[in-house]
Amino acid sequence: MGGEEMKPFRQLISFEEAKRIIMENTQEMERIEEVNIVDAVDRVLAADIYAPFNVPGFKRAAMDGYAVRAEDTFNASLTSPKKLRVIGKIFAGEASRKKIGEGECIQIATGAVLPDGSDAVVIVEDTERQGDMVAIYKPVYPGANVSQPDADIKKGQKVLKRGEVLNPPKIGVLAALGMERVKVYERPKVEIFPTGKEVVEPGKKLEKGKIYDINSYTLASLLKKAGAEARINEIVDDEKEAIERAIEKARNADYAIFSGGSSVGERDILADVIEKKGKLLFHGIAVKPGKPTICGMIGKTLILGMPGYPTSCLTNAYVLLLPSIRKMARLPLELKKEEVTLAKNISSTIGRHQIYTVKVKDGKAYPAFKESGAITSMSMADGYIEIPANVEFLEEGSKVTVTYF
Amino acid sequence: MGGEEMKPFRQLISFEEAKRIIMENTQEMERIEEVNIVDAVDRVLAADIYAPFNVPGFKRAAMDGYAVRAEDTFNASLTSPKKLRVIGKIFAGEASRKKIGEGECIQIATGAVLPDGSDAVVIVEDTERQGDMVAIYKPVYPGANVSQPDADIKKGQKVLKRGEVLNPPKIGVLAALGMERVKVYERPKVEIFPTGKEVVEPGKKLEKGKIYDINSYTLASLLKKAGAEARINEIVDDEKEAIERAIEKARNADYAIFSGGSSVGERDILADVIEKKGKLLFHGIAVKPGKPTICGMIGKTLILGMPGYPTSCLTNAYVLLLPSIRKMARLPLELKKEEVTLAKNISSTIGRHQIYTVKVKDGKAYPAFKESGAITSMSMADGYIEIPANVEFLEEGSKVTVTYF
Structure with missing residues (x-):
């Protein structure tokens, strides 16, 4: 709190307004990078793709069998087969130099180049091999069982569009x-700054009055899952200079998230730094949990000051950060939602949009709320329901939409 | 085809039977590895987790305000506040050595250790600071705005269970x-072996009669998305010795997938090798596309011989491989499905389970089928519908379930 007065929140804004402001200030990614195609799954294509050639690029057998002149098979039947001389054999990936004449054929594998002179393939099931000869039991039309050179992709065709998810x-x-x-849009880059004297990095020793840093890890794993690149920085002191240094470090990031200024004083320092260096977009949201949330912009970097309580920080991340990150990444939001029946009555605070954790069993949602801030109330829940600010009470048996974690 | 006769398929089995056989032969992962917690998202926990200590571990302020003896605030009101002497200030992460006596209090930040002598916190909004004194406008009960040492997690509690997805x-x-x-189950390890003389690795030069290897890349990206580790090996010749060497190389893998033996001969070589070294589970499925599919087991490695056509290979991967990989990884299948209306009549082959690609627009499914095997017929589709073997015709306007790619 660094000597500051303990000020109450500045003007609280509604949840919808906070979401609108964050989304309006979220720019779609313009930076592009090149990645191996196997690593490009779930990435967003950054350029239209035109075919430089036909695929497959040549006439080929669509089935295993014999390449023939179709007319040589006309009138063939089970009782009166046509007999053709087999003058060769072509494997897939091969082209034969031989040309098929009247009464001749070449044994051919699926995918092999159709030999000159032939215009159809008789499938192996409709034939019987007899030494150098083959009996054809069924006529084929010209083009039967043959793929055209541009059957799959035509040269010059636009096969994929910029913005498509691969x-x-x-x-x-x-x-x-x-x-x-392939050229894809870069992933949003997020710098996470754990703040506050009370937090300790997992793996280190815990002293009296300290707790392990939870928020950096819930945020980083959520961001990773959402398609962003998140980096957890060292713990930042809740002092003006330390916060300014952190913001300087995040200058090239798309997001800087301060993951735990839990007291009024800490929040005020961050808000003051944002106002000095850029623009404070809001400070305090009428949402429960998650009220003490700060949003601002410095240069091209969005700044989020998250509440210190693990549940507040994480629910905010689900309802505010995730939509912004997905828009930035040019990816659809794709939350897994389900309509279920409420198993118990729930009271909510009028005037605050509430994020309420629930456990779902047999199509029913049970409250999974524990003490405010308890990470276990989220880890034991399956997801959450949202209760608008103007709703005070949800009755047992009513339909609610669960968003899964 | 290597000199072999061109044999027709051995006994075709139904799609349901093929799926049952693959699933029965799929073992849940037992191998365990340790990963950083941030990298553990979407991984499966390999051991129960018990709490070695309480969280937060100490009594702490749940709000910013003043730590007090609750009884000192009784009868406080807006018109008749109680005045207390402020004897110190505690930041989050700190513990005070001072003890609160009658008529005293300590300014306290959210998360800070509750000082000795106090049993409640008055929130800052219900106070007014007057120099060394503070006016309390509202009484609190003992325990108000105080978190207990085990409020979040109780020492010894089982907080997470083996098998939970993180x-x-x-x-x-x-x-x-x-x-x-944290200890998680390893990801299934899959070795992909592109087969056939006709395929060329992307990036290399294409000669007459050759095509680029598609299947290894669709499979690898699908597997990566599904939570498996896939490695694309060099192209394997469709000869007995080469296939035997590949199988030897995959001895420690969970899966070996031969991604393109497109001709009858190639399939037969793989089937022969499987029969010699292990057990052939099936050879040929009554599914369209995807009939020429081989499944076997050698040691603990599942072997799949995929059809050469890109669409056949990939639809098979969606309907047969994906459920097996997810079971192996101990993850739920989680396919994105939606019920939509069919926009056009579709005829299907009686006796074969058909996988039919569709494009979805405004809640309607449009056929997206092109030439058999065309990768574009899948890349331009949004997903597929499945038509059971005993259904010959689907009428425009009927309800169908689309599984999205």
């Missing part, structure tokens, strides 16, 4: 075009 | 207990 089939298209690497 | 709140619990690293 899933396995789309990565297959890049491979089909022989691309090893 | 989400951000659960990672928060590990951090709260001071754990830097």
Whole structure:
């Protein structure tokens, strides 16, 4: 609290307003990087992709069998097969130099180049091999069981569009075009700064009055899952100079998150630094938990000052940070939601948007709330429901939408 | 085809039977590794976690304000405040050596250790500071705004169970207990072997009759997304010795996938090798696309011989491989599904379970099928519907379930 007065919150804004402000100040990623196509799954394509050539690029057998002149098979039947001379054999990946003449054929494997002179493939199931000859039991039309050179992709075709999220089939298209690497938008870069004298890094010794840093780890794992690159920095003292140094360090990041200024004084220092160096967007939200949240912008870096309580910090991350990060990454939000029945009555604070943790069992939502701030109240829950500011009471048996963690 | 006869498929089995066989032969992962907690998100916990100490571990202020003896505040009101002497100030992370006597209090920040002698905290909003004194406008009961030492986690409590998937709140619990690293089940290890003379690695030069390897990349990206570790090996010749060497190389893997023996001959070589070294589980499935699929087991390694066509290989991976990999990884399947209306009539082959790619727009599913094997028919689709073997026709307007890629 560094000598400051203990001031109450500045003007609280509504949850909807806070969300709108964060989203408005979230810019879609413009930086681009190149990655190996296997690593590009779930990444966002940064350029349109045009095919430089046809795929497969040549006429090929679509089935195992015999490459023939279709007309040589006309009138073939089970009782009166047509007999053709087998003049060769082509494996997939091969092209034959031989040309098929009247009454001739070549044994061919799926994917092999269709030999000159032939215009169809008779599938092996409709034939019987007899030494150098093969009996054809069924006629084929020209083009039967043959793939055209541009059957899959036509040269010049726009096969993928900028902004598409690369899933396995789309990565297959890049491979089909022989691309090893692909240009995608960079992941949002987030610097996490644990703050406060009370927190200690996990793995270190805990002294009287201290607790382990939880927020940096819940935030970093959430961000990683969301497609961002998060870095946990060393613990920052709740002093003006230390916070200024941290902000300087985050100059090139998309986000700087201060993950635990839990007391009024600490929050005020961060708000003062933001006002001095950039723009304070809001300070305090009418949301429960998560009221003491600060948002600002310095240069191109969004700054979030999170509440110190683990539950407040993490629910804020779900409802405010996640949508912003996904927009920044150009990815859809894709929260896993489900409509279930409320198993118990829930009272809520009028005037505050409440994030209420629940456990879901057999289609019913049970309150999973423990003491305010208890991480176990979230770890034992499956997700949360949101209760708008103007709702005071939710009755047992009513329908609620659970968002899963 | 290496000199072999072109044999038709051995006995085709139903799709349901193939799935049952693969799942029955899929063992849940037993190997364990230790990872940093931030990297543990979406991993599966390999041991129960018991709390070695209480969290927070001490009595602390739950709000900013003044630590008091509750009885000193009784009868305080807005018109008749109680005045207390402020004998000190405690920041979060600190413990005071001072003891509070009658008529005294200590200014305290959220999270700070409650000083001896006090039993409650008056929130700052209900006070007014007057030099060394503070006016208390509202009484508090003993324990008000105070967190107990085991408020969040009780020493000895089982906080997380073996088999739980670690989400951000659960990672928060590990951090709260001071754990830097955690034991999780290893990811399934998959060796991918591209096969066939016709395929070329992306980035290399394409000769006449060759095509770029698509299947290794669609498979690897799908597996990566599913939580497996996939390695793409060099292209394997479709010869007995080369396939035997590949299987030897995959001896310690959970899966060996041959991603493209497209011709009958190649499939037969793999099936022969499996029969010689282990057990052939099936060879050919009544599914469309994806019929020429081989499954076997050698030692503890599951072997899959995938069809060469990119669509056949990838749809098989979605419907057969993915459920097996998720079971192996001890993770839920979690496919994104949606019920939509069919926009056009679809005919299906009776006797074969069909995987039909569709594009979804405004709640309607449109066929996205192109030439058999065309990767673009999948890359332009949003997902697929499954048509059981005994269904011949799906009418426009009927409800279908789309599984998204």
